Amino acid sequence: MKTARQPKYLRTPGRTLDAQLHLLDRQVLDVDGVPVTTVDDIEISAPPPETPIPAGTPAPTLTALLTGPVLGTRIFGGRPPSSRLIRIPWRDVADVGVVIRLGVRGEPLDADWVERWIRDKIIARIPGGRHDPR
Amino acid sequence: MILGDVLGTPVHDPAGLRLGRVADARFTMNGPPGQLLADARLLGLIVSPHSASSFLGYERTGLARPWPIAHLLRWRHRGSFLVLWADIDTIGTDTVRLREGFTAYSPALNDTGNE
Amino acid sequence: MKRLLGVALGVLTAIGGFVDIGDLVTNAVVGSRFGLSLVWVVATGVVGICVFANMSGRVAAASGRATFEVIRERLGPRAGLANLAASFLINLMTVTAELGGIALALQLASSVQYLLWVPVAVVAVWLVIWRVRFSIMENVTGLLGLTLIVFAVALFLLKPDWGSLGAQVLAPSIPEQETAASYWYYAVALFGAAMTPYEVFFFSSGAVEEGWSIKDLAQSRINVLVGFPLGGLLSVSIAACAAVVLLPAGIAVTSLSQVILPVAEAAGKVGLAFVLVGIVAATFGAALETTLSSGYTLAQFFGWSWGKFRRPAQAARFHLSMIICLLIGGAVLATGVDPVLVTEYSVVFSAIALPLTYLPILIVANDPQYMGEHVNGRPVNMVAMIYLVIILAASLAAIPLMIVTGAGS
Numbered sequence: 176m177k178t179a180r181q182p183k184y185l186r187t188p189g190r191t192l193d194a195q196l197h198l199l200d201r202q203v204l205d206v207d208g209v210p211v212t213t214v215d216d217i218e219i220s221a222p223p224p225e226t227p228i229p230a231g232t233p234a235p236t237l238t239a240l241l242t243g244p245v246l247g248t249r250i251f252g253g254r255p256p257s258s259r260l261i262r263i264p265w266r267d268v269a270d271v272g273v274v275i276r277l278g279v280r281g282e283p284l285d286a287d288w289v290e291r292w293i294r295d296k297i298i299a300r301i302p303g304g305r306h307d308p309r
Numbered sequence: 310m311i312l313g314d315v316l317g318t319p320v321h322d323p324a325g326l327r328l329g330r331v332a333d334a335r336f337t338m339n340g341p342p343g344q345l346l347a348d349a350r351l352l353g354l355i356v357s358p359h360s361a362s363s364f365l366g367y368e369r370t371g372l373a374r375p376w377p378i379a380h381l382l383r384w385r386h387r388g389s390f391l392v393l394w395a396d397i398d399t400i401g402t403d404t405v406r407l408r409e410g411f412t413a414y415s416p417a418l419n420d421t422g423n424e
Numbered sequence: 425m426k427r428l429l430g431v432a433l434g435v436l437t438a439i440g441g442f443v444d445i446g447d448l449v450t451n452a453v454v455g456s457r458f459g460l461s462l463v464w465v466v467a468t469g470v471v472g473i474c475v476f477a478n479m480s481g482r483v484a485a486a487s488g489r490a491t492f493e494v495i496r497e498r499l500g501p502r503a504g505l506a507n508l509a510a511s512f513l514i515n516l517m518t519v520t521a522e523l524g525g526i527a528l529a530l531q532l533a534s535s536v537q538y539l540l541w542v543p544v545a546v547v548a549v550w551l552v553i554w555r556v557r558f559s560i561m562e563n564v565t566g567l568l569g570l571t572l573i574v575f576a577v578a579l580f581l582l583k584p585d586w587g588s589l590g591a592q593v594l595a596p597s598i599p600e601q602e603t604a605a606s607y608w609y610y611a612v613a614l615f616g617a618a619m620t621p622y623e624v625f626f627f628s629s630g631a632v633e634e635g636w637s638i639k640d641l642a643q644s645r646i647n648v649l650v651g652f653p654l655g656g657l658l659s660v661s662i663a664a665c666a667a668v669v670l671l672p673a674g675i676a677v678t679s680l681s682q683v684i685l686p687v688a689e690a691a692g693k694v695g696l697a698f699v700l701v702g703i704v705a706a707t708f709g710a711a712l713e714t715t716l717s718s719g720y721t722l723a724q725f726f727g728w729s730w731g732k733f734r735r736p737a738q739a740a741r742f743h744l745s746m747i748i749c750l751l752i753g754g755a756v757l758a759t760g761v762d763p764v765l766v767t768e769y770s771v772v773f774s775a776i777a778l779p780l781t782y783l784p785i786l787i788v789a790n791d792p793q794y795m796g797e798h799v800n801g802r803p804v805n806m807v808a809m810i811y812l813v814i815i816l817a818a819s820l821a822a823i824p825l826m827i828v829t830g831a832g833s
Contacts, residue, residue: 188337190339192338193355199312219312222310227399228398234394235310236349236351245311265346278345
């Protein structure tokens with residue numbers, strides 16, 4: 176192992192993102208600025224677990240931001256079944272800054288289904304639910 | 310693979326010595342642009358010998374205020390280093406094993422960050 | 425002049441923090457048992473909340489992010505969830521207490537049975553949250569709540585011995601019939617009440633509701649510097665009235681009617697009318713603040729769409745969670761529990777939520793990615809660090825003191 180008292184700094188081209196620092200637990204806004212969810216976890220194109228990775232294998236890519244029951248498992252351990260995960264594909268992400276902005280509208284996304292359900296079943300049924308306060 | 314599974318996993322060198330735990334995963338976006346943003350490729354993992362929680366990132370961004378907190382957190386994450394994808398041998402549920410002769414880089418995000 | 429009138433957010437936030445139903449009774453209890461020997465705690469709390477509310481307002485104006493969003497990002501999901509659980513319970517208990525407070529005040533004013541007012545309070549609070557625009561809500565409740573100034577007026581009318589009052593403030597001492605443990609219990613309770621986390625959650629979310637941006641930083645500061653000291657002043661007036669009237673007579677404060685006794689004595693029927701309007705408005709304002717806070721904290725932790733500036737249909741989970749909170753509050757009150765007792769026990773959860781709330785605010789207020797050039801200056805950082813230590817000490821001492829003194833009895 177080569178390591179110095181001050182390990183050397185690696186210059187990388189392009190923009191760098193650290194998952195915990197820049198992505199996890201950040202607010203996701205859709206293209207209109209409406210909140211969609213927070214980032215509960217991240218999905219990466221997987222190398223097979225437990226098997227040695229052959230030298231020269233290309234690095235995995237970040238495929239999707241995850242939300243849903245995965246927050247509970249991130250805190251308490253375990254892993255939710257893959258079908259219960261709600262994905263926001265990376266290709267929908269337009270910008271990463273203080274918040275993560277998508278390039279698409281929030282409504283058609285899977286990530287929005289609980290909001291839509293509650294809206295349709297409950298809120299829209301109460302008089303004044305669609306009234307614009309401005 | 311879900312990142313939450315990897316974060317916090319102990320990291321060992323080829324001889325089995327424990328080096329720390331996975332504190333974070335670093336991606337770079339330097340490929341050809343996709344529709345909106347370029348693909349984010351895994352550059353490597355940040356390993357911290359003392360604490361798996363990446364608390365607030367003080368050790369990487371060079372942010373120095375308020376100084377008692379910055380000092381405390383830098384001390385807690387002393388010895389953190391970045392190890393590249395090419396130097397990772399296996400990623401498993403209990404351990405991440407590194408290759409022979411891996412290099413430990415500084416985890417700083419830009420060259421104004423120290424350590 | 426317009427800037428001065430635009431302080432409603434600060435005033436309303438302070439009302440919920442300093443003169444909600446729990447504080448109304450606690451201040452009178454403190455005045456009737458300790459005189460003014462705990463005023464220094466209120467002053468310390470006012471400075472502390474000014475420093476942190478200003479920071480959270482600045483963060484909201486500079487980055488558009490309200491406080492609880494910042495908390496999860498900075499502390500991570502585990503500590504963020506702990507804070508959410510504690511804050512949510514505080515909010516829920518306080519909502520319950522405020523609804524009860526509204527009902528108690530209306531009972532005093534009308535002689536109609538208290539339990540009959542509870543559903544009225546629940547529906548009224550919900551209607552305002554559902555339909556009334558944020559700015560109208562804060563202006564009306566803020567203004568009406570200020571009628572509590574009548575306590576200060578009553579104090580003057582009582583012609584107290586100012587010298588002895590001043591001596592109690594500047595040279596505090598523990599009265600003979602009280603123990604040091606109960607003195608410090610009330611000190612911690614008053615400090616915790618002045619710096620209750622829902623004040624910064626409400627203030628920063630209100631800043632986003634009002635659309636404050638960088639050019640409103642001065643506005644934010646005026647809101648803080650007018651609202652919270654005013655709240656502290658009202659607090660102290662209530663304690664002073666109790667100290668002047670109730671302490672010498674040995675009257676223990678156990679209900680709202682004793683709290684307003686000094687005002688009735690000093691200013692007669694007119695004073696009574698003002699104070700009843702003030703109490704109804706203050707408890708109503710506090711109910712609005714804490715109900716909205718429950719919505720804000722849940723929505724901001726989970727990333728839901730939130731805000732009174734959005735149509736309810738566009739913030740469905742936000743509104744549903746507040747409706748559920750109000751229903752739970754009403755249901756708990758229907759069991760006949762004493763609303764003021766409920767707030768005394770929320771001190772326990774404050775102990776957890778206080779440090780977990782203020783540390784992330786301080787951290788983010790120093791982060792140029794959020795604040796641009798408006799990061800904290802050195803003096804603010806120093807004061808804030810000192811307060812973090814005080815907050816930590818208070819939060820560690822709260823539960824042992826509560827146990828030792830039996831919640832101050």
